[in-house]
Structure formats: C-alpha cells, structure tokens
Amino acid sequence: MMKPTDSEMEILQILWEKGESSVRNVHEQLDKKDVGYTTTLKLMQIMHDKAMVSRDSSAKTHLYKALLSKEQTQHQFLDKMIDAVYNGSTARLVMQALGNERASKEEIDLIKAYLKNLENT
Template sequence: MSNTNIKPTEGEMEILQVLWKKGNCTVREVHEALNKKDAGYTTSLKLMQIMHEKGLVDRDTSSKTHIYRALINQEKTQQQLVNKMIDNVFNGSAARLVMQALGNKTASKEEIDLIKEYLDKLENK
C-alpha cells in the first residue's frame, strides 16, 4: 500500500513524533510520552488502530502487547506538510514562511548559525 499521499491529522502527527523519536513502542508507551491530561489510554489506542488501517503505522501482534512502528518517513512527511503549508498559507512563498517562523519564535544562536550556513550553501549552488 502506498502511503505517500496520506496527510496525518494533528493527533496522528503527535503519535508519529513519538514513534520517530523512540522507535518501536506499545500504545501505553506512546500514551505516556504524549502526557495528555484530557485524553485517556483508549483514545490513544483507537487513534493508533485508525493509523494502522490508514497505513501510517505497522503493528507487531506476535506477543500479547502489540508493538507499533511508524511506516512513513519523518523527513518526507515534514517536507510534504511544509510544502502544503507554503502553498496554502503563504501563497507559495518559502521566504514568507521563514520570516513568519523566525518572527514568532526566538531562534538560538546555534539555530541562526545553521540557517546562515544553509543560506550560504543555497547561494553558492
């Protein structure tokens, strides 16, 4: 099943972030990592079952406790979502997205240095 055009919901993205960071996890591990006060364990379980049906995660059912892993690539997913946001919210302007992002959040010196380094590479292509 090709899952390249699947657009995860906000809740699904939160679960994917946990799986991308931690690797294979049980529903309990994901639920605890999310640390949501307003959502119960069964909510996390149901969402992960839906994600399995959609092809976002795989589930190992060989033991009593099912183990989930992300099936979609973090970088590709982030790239697709950013491209969609640039098109839909910033009228196709990556520069406007970057300026908005930097205006909303204070970047550390290390982050600014990385951005400058990246811009230099782009300029020298």
C-alpha cells in the same frame, strides 16, 4: 501521501522519537491527560488500517512502528503551509520566522551557512 490528523501526528512524533512502542507506552507519553487508553488504542488501530504504522502482534503486547517517514511528513506539512499561509513564498515564511526573534545566534549561523551552500551549488 497520507496527511495525518493532529492526534495522529502526536502519536507519530512519539514513535519517531522512541521507536517501536506499545499502546501503553505511547499513551503514557501523550500530553493529553483527558484522553483514555482506549482512545489511544483506537487511534493506533486506525493508523494501522491507514498504513501509517505497522503492528507486530507476535507477542501478547502489540508493538507499533511508524511507517511514514518523519522527513517526508514534515516536508508535506511545510509545503501545504507555505502554499496556504504564504501564497507559495518561502521567502515570506523565512522572514516571518526570523522576524519573531526566536532564532538563536547558532541557528542564524546555521541558516547563513545553509544559504551560502545554496549559492555555491
């Protein structure tokens, strides 16, 4: 599976959230104010060449759609991070994440329910 760059991930995030979009729409959603429209266009053309996005060119304004699954891409990045940063230990990742005290009570309850479900299967 293709590993998107940071810039490509930003574009994919927009396409996953908004759905099919023009370059102009994606460009306006990007947080980077110093990046020009032509840079966004070139990145999306490269992503099309890499088969990360499809392009509907039947109208004057081309529309792009993500071809990479959000879930698969997240899973790939998570696996790589667990291997690289936590020596393959999912437990270390979870303990580190929960140790940062960012998890809300609702999130902790969801995690507990998920763990209980794993134990019962």
